[in-house]
Amino acid sequence: MRHHWLFKSEPTVFSIEDLRRAARQTTAWDGVRNYQARNFLRDDVHAGDHILFYHSNVVPAGIAGEAVVTRAGYPDPTAFDPAHRHFDPKSRRDRPTWYLVDVQFVRACRTLIPLDRLRPLPALRQMLLLRRGSRLSIQPVTPAEWAAIVTLPEW
């Protein structure tokens, strides 16, 4: 069963253009340190799933592009590295706490699709991203939400 997702990233840290320019246009989505998001990465995000690449903590925030999962969940190596800012002593190689997936660039929006543009769309009335206080960094996207977003003229 193929799923759709929305992954948040702060573009000052890693943007859709960074992904476009990356080696093989692929990156390991490291640094997720939230259990709910971890569960998705470990259990539910599969190779072949497509994701919306969302730019957070910028003005305006919004959807910046699309990527595809090329490798399903495996332990996040940055959690094992004491020198890394995402190091977590709780995570051990024999019993990893944190997981990541690999994603590859598919396309960037011609123009960013900001939250204000998404909010009025009827198909997105229930979308997790648009709920007040929602800050989950790895979110499932329903087929109807996906269809409504990927057919917008901003692509």
Added chain:
DNA sequence: GCCAACGTTGGC
């Protein structure tokens, strides 16, 4: 930079 909302930690 502000601050509301949320998640985690830790004393009890």
Added chain:
DNA sequence: GCCAACGTTGGC
């Protein structure tokens, strides 16, 4: 298990 304190997220 409760819950206050604290740290983080993320829109604005």
